[in-house]
Amino acid sequence: MKKIILITICIVLGLIIQPYFVYSAEDNDTNSEIELLNEKIAEKKSKIKKLEESIEQVKKDINSKRLEATSLKNQIYILDNRTTQIELDIEATKEKLDTLTLEIKALEFKIDSKEEDISKQKIMLAELIRTINYESDKNYLEIIAAYDNFSDFYNRVQYLQVVEEDLGKSAKTLRLAKVDLEEKKDITETRKKSYEDLKIELDEKMDSYQEQIFNKENLLFQTKSSENAFQTLLNSLRTQYQAIEAEITSVEREVRNKLEAQKKFTSESDKNFDGLFSWPSQSRYVTAYFHDPEYPYRHVFEHNAIDIRSGQGTPVRAAASGYIGKARVCSASSCYAYIMLLHSDNFSTLYGHLSKIVVSEEQFVTRGDIIGYSGGTPGTVGAGPFVTGPHLHFEIRKNGIPVNPLNYLVKDW
Known part of the structure; x- marks a missing residue:
């Protein structure tokens, strides 16, 4: 009888553990993809930081020149540096767009992975519920009669308690997984909104760039240098x-x-x-x-x-x-x-x-x-x-x- 109980426990544990082994290779591939994307994101952010530092330096040069006496030469210098500043700003904005694209892709990988986890948790939960329902259909006399001694009966009761505990843990894990999934979906939507806003901002900066070029040409035309x-x-x-x-x-x-x-x-x-x-x-x-x-x-x-x-x-x-x-x-x-x-x-x-x-x-x-x-x-x-x-x-x-x-x-x- 102990051997039968041991075999039954192994079968149930197998049902619980099996999905993790089935998907382990795929999970590893997903993690590798996410790690690669995170490396690219870090590289982009490092480049953005350097561009922003360059922009700040150009701003300092412009402000320094503004303190000098107003002259055509100084004004042309300021306009040229403003053009450089906007060029750098446009490049930084493009890098930010690329970063958001990578972040969205990484989040989508995580969402796919989380949905697979939820699917596995549902399978585990279903198996545990089936096991408990099967046992609950029996009456106490039928259960007691199935065992030769009280010790075997006690072991069976202990086993069912373990199954019920696993059911509670699986239900909690599933609930937390769903919450995590919704959070990742919300973050993804926020990133997508930021991406669209940044695209509009990029178009406006491109317009500003053309304005700066026009300003310089117009100034030189009006003053004949x-x-x-x-x-x-x-x-x-x-x-x-x-x-x-x-x-x-x-x-x-x-x-x-x-x-x-x-x-x-x-x-x-x-x-x-x-x-x-x-x-x-x-x-x-x-x-x-x-x-x-x-x-x-x-x-x-x-x-x-x-x-x-x-x-x-x-x-x-x-x-x-x-x-x-x-x-x-x-x-x-x-x-x-x-x-x-x-x-x-x-x-x-x-x-x-x-x-x-x-x-x-x-x-x-x-x-x-x-x-x-x-x-x-x-x-x-x-x-x-x-x-x-x-x-x-x-x-x-x-x-x-x-x-x-x-x-x-x-x-x-």
């Missing part, structure tokens, strides 16, 4: 900027006083305004930041806005409800077309380099309404003199003073 012509251009840009700023300040004060006298900011304009603004365009890619040290015209004036990457003719929407304080329509490329929108709580928003304006002054608009279309392509109507490529110039002002838009925009990305 003459330092005197460059200084004349700077003075002209500075004068135009000061005139636009004076106009914006004056118009905002005048129109706001008029609207407040008419009690316009105590009705529909105040509804649901919480001091937060929606993004004025579909894009969330910022090409120049508020008071950006890398802004190409910073030696002429401070950049009191963010520039948002927007293709020529992209719809521009009201960031919050309010009244149109100024809608400057242009018919020439040298003219700076913009909309100033007045909101309650002494907030205002400004949308610049517009190719088309579809609202009129003192008109009330609600958050999300289309008020115009973006521009900024050099040489196009409404682009104005301060352009490097198609984008939307977006300002937020509080009490007439420019503030960082990123501190007030809804974080919906």
Whole structure:
């Protein structure tokens, strides 16, 4: 009888252990593939780190040159180094894309392996359940009668307890394996989303690269490589900027006083305004930041806005409800077309380099309404003199003073 019990235990243990031996060669192949992918990932990350170090060095060189007197030679040097910086950034982005591809592949291997583990655990669980069900179908008298002595019966009871314990362990292992599988699937989806976002970022950096090349060519064309012509251009840009700023300040004060006298900011304009603004365009890619040290015209004036990457003719929407304080329509490329929108709580928003304006002054608009279309392509109507490529110039002002838009925009990305 002891021999029979021993044989039975060996059979059950064989059922439990067998799947691991069946799949062991395949598991080893999978582990080897994952190790190889991890080695490639480590190599990519090392290369990315070196590229980022090179980018930081180029940035330091640019910042150092900015401290020197503004000259055509220095500006060309800065533009050349900005081009180099973007080239390195593009290369680093491509390496990041490759890294994500490898990480996704490694995760897919792990998911396949985990699904095989789950399948094996299910087989083990089924065998253990069948064994317990078979034993539970017998009544106590039948079980006792099957043994010659109490010792054999006791051994059988001990064996069934082991089987039940194995059942509990297998169920727990299966449950944990499923949790691990779902986590790996979630990570894979996150990596895939990051990959798609990075592809968009790469396209935008490629556009920035072309802009830098254009900026240099345009600067050399406008100045005819003459330092005197460059200084004349700077003075002209500075004068135009000061005139636009004076106009914006004056118009905002005048129109706001008029609207407040008419009690316009105590009705529909105040509804649901919480001091937060929606993004004025579909894009969330910022090409120049508020008071950006890398802004190409910073030696002429401070950049009191963010520039948002927007293709020529992209719809521009009201960031919050309010009244149109100024809608400057242009018919020439040298003219700076913009909309100033007045909101309650002494907030205002400004949308610049517009190719088309579809609202009129003192008109009330609600958050999300289309008020115009973006521009900024050099040489196009409404682009104005301060352009490097198609984008939307977006300002937020509080009490007439420019503030960082990123501190007030809804974080919906």
